[in-house]
Amino acid sequence: MLEVRNLSVGIATPSGPLALVEEVDFRLEAGRTLGIVGESGSGKSMLALALMGLLPPAARASGSIRLEGDELIGLPEAALCRIRGKRIGMIFQEPMTALNPAMTVGEQIAEGVQWHENLGRRAARARALDLLQRVGIPEAARRLDDYPHQMSGGQRQRVGIAIALACRPRLLIADEPTTALDVTVQAQILDLLRELVAEMGMGLILISHDLGVIAETADDTLVMYAGMPVETGSSAAIFARPAHPYTRGLFLAMPGHAGVPAGAGQRLQTIPGSVPEPGRRPSGCRFADRCAYVIEACRAAVPPWEPLPGGQQARCIRLEELP
Amino acid sequence: MSGPAAMPSGTGAPLLVAEGLARHHPLARPHPFAERPVFKAVDGVDLTLERGEIFGVVGESGCGKSTLARLLMALEPATAGRVLFEGEDLLSLSPAALRRRRRGFQMVFQDPYGSLDPRLSVARIVAEPLRLLADGAEGRSRRDRVSESLQAVGLQASDARKYPHEFSGGQRQRIAIARALITRPSLIVADEPVSALDVSVQAQVLNLLLDLQESHGLTHLLISHNLAVVEQVCQRLAVMYLGRFVETGPTAELFKAPAHPYTRLLLEAVPSPDPARRRSRRPIADPAPAPAGGCPFQPRCPLAVARCRSEAPELRTIAPGRQVACHQV
Amino acid sequence: MTALRTVVRHPTLNLGGLVTLLLLGTAVVSQVWTPASPTQIQITQRLAPPLQAGLLGADHFGRDLTSLLMVGAWNSLSIAFVAVLLGMAGGVLLGTLAAAWRGWAEEVVMRLADVTFAFPAVLSAIMIAALIGPGATTAVIAIGVFNIPVFARVSRAAALQVWERDFVLAARSAGKGPVLITLHHVLPNIAGLLVVQATIQLALAILAEAGLSFLGVGMPPPHPSWGRMLSDAQTYLSQAPHLAILPGLAIALAVLGLNMLGDGLRDIIDPKLRRKR
16 A cells, blocks of 8 residues: 655755665555654654655655555645545644644634645534544544643543544555654543554554554554664564564563563663664764674665564674574 | 661661652743643652661652752742641741851762853862851961862872863762761752763762761762662652652662652663663553642552542551552552 | 754845845944044034035034934944943843743832833933933933843743743753753843844944933933034034935934844744744
8 A cells, every 4th residue: 555665764864865764665564553663863753744745845755655556756845735635644643733723623624624625614523523533532523622731641632633634545654653642641542543454444554662662553563773773573473572672672672572681680781872863874884883783784775674484574693693 | 788787776866857848930821811720840858867877869850859959948938838848947047047057067069060060169169168167268278178178088288270171080989978077967968960071981870878977977869860879878768750759678688679659660671781680561651740730650550449539648557667658559 | 953044044034134234334444434423523624515525525613524424323333232231131141031930030020021011211320320420321311221121021021922832841950050040041042032122222222322422411422423523513514415314314314224133033033943942
């Protein structure tokens, strides 16, 4: 349904072009969830903006993004506008700033429907009510005329999801949808997203820095590091047998992960250093400077994808020699 | 950890004791003749910190955990209660006497970007609490102490000349910890010290806290919303909900057998980084404001009965070192 | 390095800075050299148009207009500068004080600011002039007092934001009181904003000084002043329009230049502040 090939995002700077995201490839089938995980500086947010066609003016995307066979890269803004909202729904991190404080939630949900489907006010309002019920807002009929500030953070994110769903999009992109929420509310929102994907058969791209969120929600996982995907495969495989040294390091640094020695006072494993900024990334393997297994050949060129059993792949030339 | 560290035995007097600590904020009256409503950010907290332990306070946003930290640090006036630091009530001290005591307890904040003044050099930032020392530490000894403090958190002495913007988030948090260490305090209160950091950097900072506990014999109060983090580093734990502790106890036991329904709800809600353990959850009730009377958790509680609506449960001991505030346990 | 690049590339800032520098240069030069004495009356050259007597002509007393404008720049600028400095000192003191001691002190300061703000500056200037007579001091006090509430508000709002930051909390647990926190943390962090505001207030102050001189409560004759030059020129508007146009142009140029400089500075300082937040 969605096919991304060799997607790169660059930005023009006074000292020449700077690559932010490089060589991203993935496929997403209807009814499945792809989790994109990465730390800050991994380029995952820029990737999300590229998929939505919402890159900042100075940034440029190259490569190919095909949604149900239609190429999105190079499409004029007007055409993208017709696709955004209609065929691609978007859920943002901060439900308060993503909603217009001066419009009722009902109007905001109905707005997209009226615009994209030429539905009348009454029909659009009926659809809005329907959606509000669907995303689990109690007493939806009464809350339709509420303003965003009258709702709690979790409810606002539910409204955000209703807006994204308004035109029954085929693809849903959620960029850190639960980062601003408490754990109990986060659990509710993740449950809701899972139900919706199963029920409506959409494809969902879930972007998060939280490995737990990805593990709970995504069928497949793409691990980003310093602007480049380093590992991809089914979530079950990646979380059970992380292959790339970065993925392994990330998992072992996370309290609560299966491989981490539990119990108060146990030291965590760490990855030395920090994620390099764009422009300071090493030229070969982006992880070379922080990797415990680095050899000369790692720095020579960007490692190709190495296949692993079960469709898992990792960009590391030393997979077979790793302990 | 096991044995004595997990269960603080009564070796020596506790470092800090809080009794009936409360912080109420008056709100605007709904109409001119109404009684002024009160928001109870912290509502009667008792807390004992033993020397050398890492004590965790977990709770969701708005539960009052940050206010509690500021009350313990005497940075905010309390509506009621006492904070005894090494036996001395901080809240009744004169400003000058309080200033002298402050060398014993320092704080680390959540946002490594907001907690360092961007206009000051690292040397000046780290040296700031030195004014709390009687000898003032001037000139050479001042420089030595700054270097010593920076090295204790894994930075270079030469970093003192730099400015905060030259450092990454994790390094900034190290600078903040170096500042807290410079007076050689016995207590550090860390309010969400890793929640703004990436996973790999978070691990570095957590390890640093553990190292400091061991090497400097520091006592930590760690405030966090992240249960996994608390489980990893804290010997004892308190779960906070709407201004009160609802459950306290040794971390391992509390995670193994949570007693309070809210603790169970929290533990269930944490996403597991293991897809094999993905489980279907019970539906969770939305957060609700505290009702006028009764148990504050009662509107969301699956176990609530009539008594919970009329009578607020007090913390009571259910096992050695474990306390729960629930009628149903 | 990048900061320097931003400055170089900012057209508004450059133009504004250039005009302001030119103005400042003229004012300073006027103190050591003018083409002719600005007080020397040459009745033969009365109302001479530009280039017929000196570069820009002469006024109704036959004084050299170029010299008058140059010395006028000094007088206008120095009055505006001292007035804004006065307003800034008072306003920042009150504003940061109000932010440091919330509660009734803040209320009193801000309500006082409101009252001053509501009182027309021209009216207060005329009142002060009635008390102590017209002159530079009158102009400085009238304009300065009017600037106090402006700076009080700006610095209070900015200071309150700084007080919300965690590093202030850290400073408090390091034993610093409100005065030290204001000196060490608040002032350095709001300084950029204050410079921007001061530049804009300077433009307004030049305008206000011209207005006061025009009304006759500013610098008394024979000290040249742009405002009084305009006022004097009214009578000869049809005979010698340059007498009105040139000082008017000087005022407009000065105000425009300072405003552009202020806007440019704000553009440069603001994104930096945003990034740090």
